[in-house]
Amino acid sequence: MNEQSLKAQEVKEQWMLLGLAGPAVLLIFAIIIVPVGWLTYLSFVDSNGEFTLEHYQKMIEYKSYARTFITTFEVSILTTLICIAIGYPLAYFLSVLPPRLAGLFMLTVLLPFWTSLLVRTYAWLVLLQKKGIINDMAISMGVWDSPLKLAHNLTGTLIGMAHIMLPFLILPLYGSMKKIQRDLMHAAANLGASPIKAFWQVYFPLTLSGMVAGSLIVFILCLGFYVTPAVLGGGRVIMVATQITAILENQFNWGAASALGVVLLVATLVILYVASKLFKINSVLFGKD
Amino acid sequence: MSWLKKSASDTQITHGRRLWLYASAAIIMLLLVIPTLIVIPMSFSDSQYLEFPPSNWSMRWYYEYFESARWMRATATSFQVGFLTMILATPLGTMAAYALFVSGHKLARVVFTFLITPMIVPVILIAIGIFYAYGKAGLNNTIPGLVLAHTVLAIPLVMIVITAALRTYDLNQERVARSLGATRTKAFFVITLPQIKFSVVTSALLSFLTSFDEVIVAIFVSGGSNATLTKHMFAALRDYIDPTIASISTLMILISTTLLLATQIFGSKEK
Numbered sequence: 001m002n003e004q005s006l007k008a009q010e011v012k013e014q015w016m017l018l019g020l021a022g023p024a025v026l027l028i029f030a031i032i033i034v035p036v037g038w039l040t041y042l043s044f045v046d047s048n049g050e051f052t053l054e055h056y057q058k059m060i061e062y063k064s065y066a067r068t069f070i071t072t073f074e075v076s077i078l079t080t081l082i083c084i085a086i087g088y089p090l091a092y093f094l095s096v097l098p099p100r101l102a103g104l105f106m107l108t109v110l111l112p113f114w115t116s117l118l119v120r121t122y123a124w125l126v127l128l129q130k131k132g133i134i135n136d137m138a139i140s141m142g143v144w145d146s147p148l149k150l151a152h153n154l155t156g157t158l159i160g161m162a163h164i165m166l167p168f169l170i171l172p173l174y175g176s177m178k179k180i181q182r183d184l185m186h187a188a189a190n191l192g193a194s195p196i197k198a199f200w201q202v203y204f205p206l207t208l209s210g211m212v213a214g215s216l217i218v219f220i221l222c223l224g225f226y227v228t229p230a231v232l233g234g235g236r237v238i239m240v241a242t243q244i245t246a247i248l249e250n251q252f253n254w255g256a257a258s259a260l261g262v263v264l265l266v267a268t269l270v271i272l273y274v275a276s277k278l279f280k281i282n283s284v285l286f287g288k289d
Numbered sequence: 290m291s292w293l294k295k296s297a298s299d300t301q302i303t304h305g306r307r308l309w310l311y312a313s314a315a316i317i318m319l320l321l322v323i324p325t326l327i328v329i330p331m332s333f334s335d336s337q338y339l340e341f342p343p344s345n346w347s348m349r350w351y352y353e354y355f356e357s358a359r360w361m362r363a364t365a366t367s368f369q370v371g372f373l374t375m376i377l378a379t380p381l382g383t384m385a386a387y388a389l390f391v392s393g394h395k396l397a398r399v400v401f402t403f404l405i406t407p408m409i410v411p412v413i414l415i416a417i418g419i420f421y422a423y424g425k426a427g428l429n430n431t432i433p434g435l436v437l438a439h440t441v442l443a444i445p446l447v448m449i450v451i452t453a454a455l456r457t458y459d460l461n462q463e464r465v466a467r468s469l470g471a472t473r474t475k476a477f478f479v480i481t482l483p484q485i486k487f488s489v490v491t492s493a494l495l496s497f498l499t500s501f502d503e504v505i506v507a508i509f510v511s512g513g514s515n516a517t518l519t520k521h522m523f524a525a526l527r528d529y530i531d532p533t534i535a536s537i538s539t540l541m542i543l544i545s546t547t548l549l550l551a552t553q554i555f556g557s558k559e560k
Contacts, residue, residue: 013392013473020388021400024381024444031441032407035418042421086317093314107553108318112325114545116502118522119538123324125530126331131338133327163324195306224411227504231526241413241505248417261414268411 039258055259072239076222082162087169095177113167121228124160152234160232169214176210212279332535350536367518374439374500379493382447390455405445412505420509430512438506443496454488487555494548
């Protein structure tokens with residue numbers, strides 16, 4: 001065998017291997033790409049099948065659309081910030097524990113992660129409602145006097161969403177914290193940095209990649225979230241996904257619903273693209289080292 | 290209280306100065322777990338209303354669930370779809386992950402990114418897209434339709450789990466087997482697969498759960514006598530709070546906890 005035929009054989013094998021991914025590629029093409037492409041087409045045509053931008057123009061003209069987008073971004077940003085504020089200390093705590101304890105306490109993150117989000121949304125509805133446990137306990141302990149409105153509004157939505165999204169932030173963050181060599185902290189201490197200074201100047205920057213990856217996942221999942229805002233928002237928190245279903249249920253207007261979905265998709269892709277340019281997140285999101 | 294003064298790490302921090310961290314971590318962990326588990330005691334309540342702690346205990350809501358033909362039908366559908374999704378997504382995802390990992394082809398990265406698009410495209414868009422396309426293809430409210438949709442959602446998860454496992458595995462072992470005359474297929478099944486089998490099991494359990502817990506696609510694509518448990522639950526949640534949901538939730542927590550513990554046990558074996 002000469003070099004050429006070896007090379008040809010190698011190329012052939014590479015293609016055969018790629019072929020193994022074929023069934024998955026075909027399935028995703030048929031079930032994701034074709035339908036989404038179809039909807040994209042529908043968003044650009046009117047009821048007579050002619051090209052139009054009316055579905056997109058409506059988004060600019062009608063105030064209700066603007067409000068939906070603002071609500072969506074507001075909820076997504078707030079949820080992400082809450083997750084960072086709560087998730088960072090917990091991830092840090094877990095990362096400094098000895099492995100056995102860390103594994104045990106990690107179950108407190110994994111248990112909700114594996115539990116149906118419908119179940120957790122339901123639990124929050126039960127906890128937060130007017131005659132719910134939280135109001136009952138707070139009143140009997142004298143924290144507040146009359147029942148607070150915690151569910152069926154923005155507060156309830158944010159609480160529920162933060163709870164559901166938290167594991168998505170903690171897991172990558174924990175991963176990046178575990179990778180940090182403790183020697184770096186020794187070196188910082190040795191060179192005279194106070195623990196706080198060492199944390200901010202050495203430790204924190206090293207956790208940024210995990211934090212950005214986690215925040216991105218949370219933010220992007222929030223953008224298209226449907227169940228929790230629909231149940232805990234009680235019709236008061238209209239996010240894009242809620243509006244899409246409402247348009248389909250009430251008007252059966254595929255063009256308008258698709259246009260909203262397309263805008264959501266484009267927003268997601270732009271955010272991912274910008275973030276991947278700003279930070280080297282590929283390594284975390286796609287697990288490439 | 291000498292423990293407080295002991296250093297917590299080999300830098301200068303003492304446990305005493307870290308108390309705030311321990312306290313806040315404890316509170317956060319409680320906040321994560323309690324709302325997940327609170328439905329369990331409530332499901333044993335006797336009352337129409339959800340009260341905590343329940344004034345009278347009973348199995349009433351479990352009877353309500355098990356004696357309802359509608360809930361039973363939906364549960365059977367969910368199990369069926371979950372199982373079929375699992376046996377489809379696991380081999381497809383594993384094959385793709387393995388192929389892309391070992392092939393040095395420059396397209397491999399592109400294909401990998403393509404295969405995880407179901408995680409990037411907002412689920413609501415996927416859901417209405419499939420609903421529309423299935424409308425044309427006559428696949429709405431059918432089991433095969435729902436299984437295919439859930440398989441697509443599960444494949445990226447399988448690929449991520451398997452790729453992670455392959456990364457910690459030394460592929461040279463396969464090369465040795467092949468240099469000794471094994472075909473690539475044989476080398477994979479005899480040498481590689483046994484060493485990543487726990488990750489394969491984990492990804493299978495994840496695929497099942499992805500389908501079993503999936504709500505949005507199911508709301509649109511499943512219906513009639515093939516509606517899933519989650520579709521019925523969502524409808525019940527949006528309209529009124531039916532305590533039967535508490536008993537169903539408890540059973541769902543039981544399932545996910547069992548699967549989670551299974552993966553933990555498998556995971557620790559592989560290391």
